[in-house]
Amino acid sequence: MKREIRTRRQGPATLRGKAIPSTTTDQRLLDRRGPADWVHADPWRVLRIQAEFVEGFGLLAELPKAACVFGSARTRPDSPEFKLGEQIGAKLHEAGYAVITGGGPGIMEAANKGCDEAGGLSVGLGIELPFEQSMNPHIDIGLEFRYFFVRKTMFVKYSQAFVVLPGGFGTLDELFExxxxxxxxxxxxxxxxxxxxxxxxxxxxxxxKVMVPSGKISAEDLDLIHLTDDPDEVVRVIVDAHEQVERQLAEQEARAETARQAGNGS
Known part of the structure; x- marks a missing residue:
């Protein structure tokens, strides 16, 4: 029987078998236990971090408006949640949005697949993990990151909306951030x-019932979140919000122009 050899993506590199390190890049950056001699290599780590930012900014700078879809990597392709993710991906494209996900399986693959099969631009921003999580096959533009904080910056910088389906700790992390x-x-x-x-x-x-009454957040903060089961409503909320922002910007520009004209007339 042929022995299966483990494979891991590490940034742009692919490692197999004994070449795979026992820890990830994030772990080596954040874990201060053990010998401290690696601290002297931190300047090189800074350059690697800088390179990830430069590569991400360069590749994604010309993306059209986009919505980011989060959700569990463990969602099965035969589940209702997966089908819902596909519908949302397709409808976001129909509304004029590219779709950005974490690039992996589950909900991420569902949203990328729906967008891709509808003819849209499908983006995946992957991450190096201790276990292999390869990019799903429905991605037009894909990037693998070593550091979570660089990847999160790309999610925020190049998305105009967040759509969050059921997920685990990673999904909660992205949601609350x-x-x-x-x-x-x-x-x-x-x-x-x-x-x-x-x-x-x-x-x-x-x-x-707990955070608001205890004064940890304001009741108005709940208005930042919209809850629904309807993929059409997902898109409608996003489109309406952006149209409102565009109207506000147009009104601000009109007021500024009126003020300039009044100043010139005086």
Whole structure:
């Protein structure tokens, strides 16, 4: 019987068998235990981090407007959630959006597949993990990152909306980071849509009944999130939000032009 040889993607490189290190790049950066001699290599790590930013910015700079779809990598292709992800990917393309995912299987593959098969631009931003998670086959533009924080920057910089289907810790991490960035004004106020009322309602009830009354967040912060099961509503929320922003910008420009004309006339 032919022995199966493990394979791992590490940034742009592919490693097999005994060449695969026992830790990931993120682990080696963040783990301070053990001998400290590797600390002297940190300047080289900074250059590698810089290179990831440069490569990501260069490849993604000319993307059209896009929506980012998050969700579990463990979602099975025969599940209703997978089919829903496909529908959302297709409908986002029909509304004029590229689709960005983490590039892996599950919900990520579903959204990429729906967009791809509808003729849209499908993007995958992968990450080096201790276990192999290869890019799904429905991606037009794909990047593999070593560092989570670089990858997160790309998600935020090149998306105009977040669509979050049921998922695990990684999905929750992306969701709450997005909410925090919008809440604090670090990124422009754009829509965050949760898909799956049965899955997300318990979490939102806890936020509403515990976090709000205890003063940890404001009741208005819940307005940053829209919950639905309907893929058409997902797209409608995103499109309506962007049209509202465009109207506001047009009104601001009109007021500024009126002020300039008044100043010139005086």
């Amino acid at each position: 997005a909410i925090t960035l919008v809440q604090t004004g670090k990124i422009t106020r754009f829509p965050i849509v949760l898909v799956g009322t049965e899955f997300w309602s318990g979490l939102l009830d806890w936020v509403r």
